[in-house]
Amino acid sequence: MTGLETLAGTATAGTLYGIGVGPGDVRYLTLRAAGLVSAVDVLAYFAKKGRVGNARRIVAPLLAEGRDERRFEYPLTDEVPAESPEYHATMGAFYRDTAGQLAGLLRQGRSVGLLAEGDPFFYGSFMHMWWRLAPDFPVEVVPGVTGMSGCWTRANLPITWGNDTLAVLPGTLEEERLVERLRLTDAAVIMKVGRNLAKVRRAVDAAGLLSRAVYVERGTMQDERIVPLAACQAATGAYFAMVLIAGQGRRL
Template sequence: MSSIDAIGGTALGGTLYGIGVGPGDISYLTLRAAALVRDVDVIAFFAKRGLQGNARGIVDPLIAPHRDELRLEYPVTNEIPPEDPSYQEQISRFYEESVEMLAALLRQGKSVGLLAEGDPFFYGSFMHMWRRLEAIFPLEVVPGVTGMSGCWTRANAPITWGNDILSVLPGTLGEEQLTRRLAETDAAVIMKVGKNLAKVRRAVEAAGLLSRALYVERGTMRGEQIMPLSECPDGNGPYFSMVLIPGQGRRL
């Protein structure tokens, strides 16, 4: 498929499209993503109970009235820890039910665009659908700008230089493990900060990196905030928050 065909390509029936919608600002959508959002028979998206869903909100200006949509509503998100057996049981069942709903549409010959915040293959629920469906139905993954890329760009913070090693760490790690991994790397992105903000800040300080750590909240979105981590207020951060530690490698 040529790049020109990809830009204007028509969605194929019976195909699942994992559409990366970027970090929050609709202008960061790729041409391919925007074309598919407009063209697929059904727009599918994950959402927290009572909320629109961030991925769905990003592409809202592209959705014409009366489009067919499939809302996949999480039974639980951050109410209980992910390691809790109840969480794992509920989420596993939810993914199986979601797969069945998507498969039913695909068997009807419909093209389905499953939206994914950032990039579909980076810390996203789409991967759980991909793992279960990619051997059964035609499937195309459309890459998107990751949340971390959007955040370090908005923070005007080049993240790696020369031979810097970048580590991407979940803030859900234990404090000791987080501290150790931070001390061993040149540059870092800490995701899933949210309720782990205080622990993350302690780990960053213990690793001797607080002086160059940045806190980014809702990067590229409405309500964006960027500040040194050392100046971040006490308390929990929102779901869309992360900590950046730019590298200091060789600069020519």
């Protein structure tokens, strides 16, 4: 057994692993995550229609040929509002079916690693599997570097100082609520920008924070883009994008 295998540990039969694979660069995986990618019997991941899947792409350099994989394709991503009845019905059915398939593998005594971009417990689809399967099967969650951490590091932007408060906000919030929340915090991370870019920019401007806001697209990935939010005039942004507003607390 190599030193890496000793540190990372092995996979246990019949166990579901939520493997946080970080923000985009495979080098940001933890030792435990990297070890499990190779050790589990089945590697599973979610993917958008017609796409390989970002989590799968991240770990590709670690995979040997012939791995047993399960690809679960989202029926929807951002085509319809997440608050709509259609989204809830469609995605609820999808997650129930996916959990059933994973349960079947676990009952066979197979270890399953379900990849999660960033951290599994931070806006992760893995959570929908966790609450369905944890009552009946052993589950281990392997934390990962969050997308926001990777992005503020790549932007060279210390996000909080001293007693700064940090708000993490979804760009899907109504514009007035975004403005309200932004006015109450010292620093902010706005996730789920994508099709909400124009609204997010207006809200940041209305809160008086546009001069401090930075737009990060595909942070830590090969095609990352980091620019002031004020320079983003497009109505929509990339699916993997966020806005960062650093705090200005006391610097010693």
